[in-house]
Amino acid sequence: QDDVQVDVAIIGAGPAGAIASALLTRAGRSVLVLERQHFPRFSIGESLLPQSMAYLEEAGMLQAVVEAGFQYKNGAAFVSGDKTSTFDFRDKHSEGWGTTYQVERAVFDEVLIRRAAEQGAQVRFGHTVQAIETGDAPKLDVSDEAGNRYRVHARFVLDASGFGRVLPRLLDLERPTGMPTRAALFSHVLDALPAGSMDRNKICVAIHPERRDVWYWMIPLANGRTSVGCVADASFLDVPEAAREATLRELMRGEPTVAKRFGDAPFLMPVRQIGGYAANVERLHGPGYALLGNAGEFLDPVFSSGVTIALRSAHMAAHALLRQFDGERVDWMADYDVPLRKGIDTFRAFVERWYTGELQDIIFYEQQTPSIRRMICAVLAGYAWDETNPYVADPERRLNTLHEVCTMD
Numbered sequence: 001q002d003d004v005q006v007d008v009a010i011i012g013a014g015p016a017g018a019i020a021s022a023l024l025t026r027a028g029r030s031v032l033v034l035e036r037q038h039f040p041r042f043s044i045g046e047s048l049l050p051q052s053m054a055y056l057e058e059a060g061m062l063q064a065v066v067e068a069g070f071q072y073k074n075g076a077a078f079v080s081g082d083k084t085s086t087f088d089f090r091d092k093h094s095e096g097w098g099t100t101y102q103v104e105r106a107v108f109d110e111v112l113i114r115r116a117a118e119q120g121a122q123v124r125f126g127h128t129v130q131a132i133e134t135g136d137a138p139k140l141d142v143s144d145e146a147g148n149r150y151r152v153h154a155r156f157v158l159d160a161s162g163f164g165r166v167l168p169r170l171l172d173l174e175r176p177t178g179m180p181t182r183a184a185l186f187s188h189v190l191d192a193l194p195a196g197s198m199d200r201n202k203i204c205v206a207i208h209p210e211r212r213d214v215w216y217w218m219i220p221l222a223n224g225r226t227s228v229g230c231v232a233d234a235s236f237l238d239v240p241e242a243a244r245e246a247t248l249r250e251l252m253r254g255e256p257t258v259a260k261r262f263g264d265a266p267f268l269m270p271v272r273q274i275g276g277y278a279a280n281v282e283r284l285h286g287p288g289y290a291l292l293g294n295a296g297e298f299l300d301p302v303f304s305s306g307v308t309i310a311l312r313s314a315h316m317a318a319h320a321l322l323r324q325f326d327g328e329r330v331d332w333m334a335d336y337d338v339p340l341r342k343g344i345d346t347f348r349a350f351v352e353r354w355y356t357g358e359l360q361d362i363i364f365y366e367q368q369t370p371s372i373r374r375m376i377c378a379v380l381a382g383y384a385w386d387e388t389n390p391y392v393a394d395p396e397r398r399l400n401t402l403h404e405v406c407t408m409d
């Protein structure tokens with residue numbers, strides 16, 4: 001393989017890499033995406049949030065996503081024992097899309113990167129980034145599957161390597177997350193429920209009958225399957241591979257709503273486990289590079305915020321980079337790191353209070369003022385950067401006060 005010269009080298013062809021590559025290519029920049037695997041490949045993270053639609057639209061991908069035939073999604077339902085609380089994302093405080101999709105990521109990610117390639121991005125599958133030299137003219141060392149090594153000379157590198165966390169590892173940027181170590185057991189089940197017996201247009205999150213910090217997801221997908229998973233403290237789900245299926249089955253039968261819908265539903269793929277996924281970095285940028293999506297910070301799956309944060313980060317970094325290429329001085333801390341993390345911190349305030357149970361008190365509070373419910377709904381729909389929403393502008397204080405109101409009687 002010969003050495004390559006491009007404007008931007010992107011590590012990883014997941015949603016963050018696909019959106020960033022499309023936006024930069026559309027603006028006339030040369031982009032090379034290096035992806036270690038071959039697509040389609042399995043990925044977790046199937047429930048999108050409406051906020052992500054704006055970025056798909058901007059990157060010229062919306063029509064392809066609509067035409068792929070994914071399961072329509074308009075909200076989230078939370079279940080605890082016999083209580084249910086339903087949010088319709090169209091009834092929200094913030095402007096913007098109120099609907100989206102629940103997607104098989106193998107298909108979704110392939111649609112996105114194909115659209116990026118159709119718009120001019122060069123994508124190399126089976127190529128792994130091994131090393132980086134940072135600076136004004138960064139260089140990547142890449143290997144292909146035949147063992148050939150070559151160099152990519154770029155003007156800038158975007159790390160969209162997700163849980164691969166290429167630059168955080170190579171540059172020693174990892175920082176503790178402050179999130180306890182949690183894990184998930186999950187699979188897809190055959191979904192043969194009679195029409196109308198469940199609202200397929202919403203993710204359903206059910207809380208374990210005895211432990212408020214343990215929860216299940218049910219994400220109906222197209223083609224008669226539903227994604228089911230259980231999230232808990234890592235020690236709670238620490239079982240050998242051979243016991244995963246029986247453990248998930250037992251957990252599913254232990255929660256009435258999951259049990260009623262899918263207690264006996266056959267698994268359509270081996271039960272998988274993922275743990276210790278929360279991650280953080282010292283900073284989301286450095287000389288000649290920036291980190292996107294999961295390669296930067298990842299909090300927790302409970303509010304399905306991962307892909308939305310990945311797309312938002314791609315959108316912000318691509319625009320900052322285009323300004324830099326146009327000769328403007330970009331302050332990556334002030335223009336990228338701080339504003340991206342502002343929204344991540346909104347989700348963090350919600351996630352932390354989910355696991356203490358406070359957010360659950362808020363969600364299931366029956367006398368909620370409608371305007372406040374619409375503000376909570378906007379964050380759940382992914383509008384975590386809209387500072388007209390008081391629960392975005394000052395999430396911790398607002399949630400603490402609201403929790404007091406909801407538990408007063």
Ligand code: FAD
Nearest residue numbers: 012014015016036045047129161162164293294301306307
């Ligand atoms: P990825 O989609 O992970 O893509 C990274 C790509 O980089 C991969 O294709 C990988 O092969 C490639 N790569 C890695 N290393 C290298 C290398 N050295 N060289 C070249 N290529 C490389 N998010 C949601 O939005 N909704 C959900 O419902 C949801 N549920 C989740 C449930 C669980 C249990 C977990 C753990 C996460 C969940 N997430 C969810 C989060 C979601 O999975 C991620 O946030 C999302 O996939 C991040 O996208 P990305 O583009 O940053 O990275």
